[in-house]
Amino acid sequence: MCVKTTERSQEQKKKLLNRLNRIEGQVRGVKRMIEADAYCNDVLVQSAAVAKAIDAFNREVLKAHIHSCVTRDIRAGRDEVVDELVGTIEKLMR
Amino acid sequence: MCVKTTERSQEQKKKLLNRLNRIEGQVRGVKRMIEADAYCNDVLVQSAAVAKAIDAFNREVLKAHIHSCVTRDIRAGRDEVVDELVGTIEKLMR
Amino acid sequence: MCVKTTERSQEQKKKLLNRLNRIEGQVRGVKRMIEADAYCNDVLVQSAAVAKAIDAFNREVLKAHIHSCVTRDIRAGRDEVVDELVGTIEKLMR
Amino acid sequence: MCVKTTERSQEQKKKLLNRLNRIEGQVRGVKRMIEADAYCNDVLVQSAAVAKAIDAFNREVLKAHIHSCVTRDIRAGRDEVVDELVGTIEKLMR
Numbered sequence: 001m002c003v004k005t006t007e008r009s010q011e012q013k014k015k016l017l018n019r020l021n022r023i024e025g026q027v028r029g030v031k032r033m034i035e036a037d038a039y040c041n042d043v044l045v046q047s048a049a050v051a052k053a054i055d056a057f058n059r060e061v062l063k064a065h066i067h068s069c070v071t072r073d074i075r076a077g078r079d080e081v082v083d084e085l086v087g088t089i090e091k092l093m094r
Numbered sequence: 095m096c097v098k099t100t101e102r103s104q105e106q107k108k109k110l111l112n113r114l115n116r117i118e119g120q121v122r123g124v125k126r127m128i129e130a131d132a133y134c135n136d137v138l139v140q141s142a143a144v145a146k147a148i149d150a151f152n153r154e155v156l157k158a159h160i161h162s163c164v165t166r167d168i169r170a171g172r173d174e175v176v177d178e179l180v181g182t183i184e185k186l187m188r
Numbered sequence: 189m190c191v192k193t194t195e196r197s198q199e200q201k202k203k204l205l206n207r208l209n210r211i212e213g214q215v216r217g218v219k220r221m222i223e224a225d226a227y228c229n230d231v232l233v234q235s236a237a238v239a240k241a242i243d244a245f246n247r248e249v250l251k252a253h254i255h256s257c258v259t260r261d262i263r264a265g266r267d268e269v270v271d272e273l274v275g276t277i278e279k280l281m282r
Numbered sequence: 283m284c285v286k287t288t289e290r291s292q293e294q295k296k297k298l299l300n301r302l303n304r305i306e307g308q309v310r311g312v313k314r315m316i317e318a319d320a321y322c323n324d325v326l327v328q329s330a331a332v333a334k335a336i337d338a339f340n341r342e343v344l345k346a347h348i349h350s351c352v353t354r355d356i357r358a359g360r361d362e363v364v365d366e367l368v369g370t371i372e373k374l375m376r
Contacts, residue, residue, distance in 0.1 A: 041182055091142040161364055
């Protein structure tokens, strides 16, 4: 069922969790830099990398979402998924 | 000295660390959602918020950087800070 | 048929052309500024507005595309539209 | 004088005008596509390229601005240029 949960393959789940673990580690790294009074530009180089990593995660999930849930729902006539998708893409394109 | 470290006020430091703690909490929240097979779109709403939060952090640090280190270095004739700044802005504008 | 052409209502077509005419006018305005040696920051305020306007146009077309062609093609079993959409979103999220 | 006008070299001016002419041509191309009922995805591929081109123009002008006006003004003690720059970067990072 696609409306409340999404069944992901173990491989896909592991891949997404790995990405998130790396992002969490990067955020903690930036925290340590702020605590250690690191030079702003060095902080920015790291935190720009965090932004890139979260964007990549978002693209990955969006892709999987369109390929699985969106396609399935449209085929099943649950067209409300289309408005939902459009709203989410607007959030992501900020 | 601005080249290797940046002295931030206790208030500024606390504000930046609060932002990062919130971001770290949000990333962990997204991890729990993936572990619980949450619906892709619900994941995306949360992870889009993480992207927005890290962008806001980056803008905050960049602003402080330009106001303090960049201004100081240019005044002191350390013009290499300008190329560095331009490179960092390019990373952030991805 | 959705693969080669898209039939838009007169209203939708007019709306999109109005947006593009405004964008074209804005670009010409920026050109006149450069020709007149306008101050960089004044140029940037205008050209940032052009970027915003083209982003808004892109979101508008993407929304219409998902609502019409993508939905129709998925229903008709032409699933290649999904990969195409994902590729285009990646271009737009740059 | 940097406050109201910016003197650019003939070469730099020509380069910027070339970029803008190309962008104007691209926008007109997208208009022709809409007039000819072109397929949404084909429109999006072109209009995504316009967005990329205007972003590249903006980065170019911003870089030149920081290297010339901003540096000069800070050296001359006209620190209001810093707030102005920060405001413009926020507009560009949308």
